[in-house]
Amino acid sequence: PMEGSAAGRQGGPPGGGCTFAGWSPDGKSMYLSSSAGGVYHTWRQRFPDGAPEQITSGPTEEEGIAVAPDGRSIVTAVGLRQRSIVLHDGPSDRQISLEGYAFNPKFTRDGKRLFYQVFKIAYALDGTSELWVADVDSGRSELLFSDIASAGAGSSAGGGSYDISPDGRRVVVTVADPEGKFRLWLVPIDRSTPPRQIPDVEGHQPVFGPPDEILFRANEGN
Numbered sequence: 001p002m003e004g005s006a007a008g009r010q011g012g013p014p015g016g017g018c019t020f021a022g023w024s025p026d027g028k029s030m031y032l033s034s035s036a037g038g039v040y041h042t043w044r045q046r047f048p049d050g051a052p053e054q055i056t057s058g059p060t061e062e063e064g065i066a067v068a069p070d071g072r073s074i075v076t077a078v079g080l081r082q083r084s085i086v087l088h089d090g091p092s093d094r095q096i097s098l099e100g101y102a103f104n105p106k107f108t109r110d111g112k113r114l115f116y117q118v119f120k121i122a123y124a125l126d127g128t129s130e131l132w133v134a135d136v137d138s139g140r141s142e143l144l145f146s147d148i149a150s151a152g153a154g155s156s157a158g159g160g161s162y163d164i165s166p167d168g169r170r171v172v173v174t175v176a177d178p179e180g181k182f183r184l185w186l187v188p189i190d191r192s193t194p195p196r197q198i199p200d201v202e203g204h205q206p207v208f209g210p211p212d213e214i215l216f217r218a219n220e221g222n
Contacts, residue, residue, distance in 0.1 A: 012036075013043055013052040022065040022074065031074055033063045042076055085116050087136070096134045096141060103129075104161070108168040112136055113189075115164060115171065117150055131162060131173060133189065145187055148173060148195050165208050172198075172206040172214055184216060 001008070012018040016036025023030055032043045032052070040063045042056040056062050059080060066075040085096040085105050096105075101119040108115075114136055117129040128149035134141040150161050150173045161174040171187045175197075182204045187195040203216035 011045055011052075013054070019063060020065040022067040024067060025069065025071040031065050031067060033065055033076070042074070085114070085134075087114070089136075094139060096139065097132070098141070100130075102132075106162075106164055107136075108164055109166060110168060113168070115144075115162070117161070128176065129161075131171070131187075144171065144189070145191075145195055148175060148185060148187060150174060161204065161206075163207050172208065174204045174206060184214065 012032045013036035016034045018032045018034045020033040030045045034043050040061040042062045043052050044055050045052045060078050062076045064077045083101045085102045087094045105116040114134045131144045131150045173185045175185050184198045185195050203218035206216040209215045
């Protein structure tokens with residue numbers, strides 16, 4: 001309240017910052033740019049006691065609000081962030097990843113395969129990513145496993161959310177469970193057996209160590 005009769009109260013969706021806001025001409029709705037969910041989209045909230053409602057979605061991000069004087073439309077800036085994995089091979093360059101925001105590439109020891117992660121929705125630093133593998137000779141890329149989503153680069157798993165075994169047969173991947181805890185999964189590259197979770201382990205940044213060992217970071221207490 002402008003007259004200072006009471007304290008203000010928070011608006012917008014929980015779990016994200018609001019960077020722009022605009023009122024409808026009748027004063028009954030607010031339009032907001034919020035990063036709730038890890039990416040910027042446009043939200044609407046009825047005044048004074050409505051719940052926040054997301055009104056844009058998809059692979060783009062929207063930020064900035066200008067409400068038309070008649071209240072029938074809004075203007076916002078729309079963007080899409082993409083990044084490609086490009087292989088510099090001799091005199092030429094070859095693009096390996098074809099869509100999304102690709103990052104964290106790693107070769108197998110023999111140099112025949114290249115792994116990388118891809119954000120499919122905008123630049124979801126706190127979200128999850130897909131783990132892809134490319135055959136270097138043919139350039140063909142494929143999703144390693146559709147039901148295994150590796151932790152994103154902005155999570156506490158950092159950029160090292162997977163590692164390749166020295167023999168090139170397995171990948172260890174950090175995966176967030178429904179409770180948000182980071183679990184370690186072993187994924188066979190040849191898909192001969194299903195992925196399996198390492199039991200009773202909560203950690204991140206896994207690295208293959210000596211034979212039959214995986215090193216990782218874990219929190220104990222605080």
